[in-house]
Amino acid sequence: MPYATNNELPPSVRQHLPPHAQDIYRAAFNHAFDVRLREPGGEERAHRVAWAAVKRSYVKSGEAWVQR
Structure with a gap:
């Protein structure tokens, strides 16, 4: 199911990724899901x-995801 907002993303995504990475995740998921x-x-x-898609712009450093 496509996600209209970041608040609808799975908890594992919301709790670990920063807001911009969540935007990337949501956009990529919605497009791939439609296809x-x-x-x-x-x-x-x-x-x-x-x-x-997230991993192209972000990398995990310790417990946090940081922009490349």
Whole structure:
């Protein structure tokens, strides 16, 4: 299901990523979900796409995600 706001993101995303990274995650997820809507496992793949998008701009340093 697409996310309209960052508040709707899964807790694991909201609690660990800074707001800008959440924006990236949400946009990437929504796009990937729209493309893969009817494919089996589409939602799981959309989450993987979203994490990959975040990792292009952010890196985990200790417990925090910081911008590259």
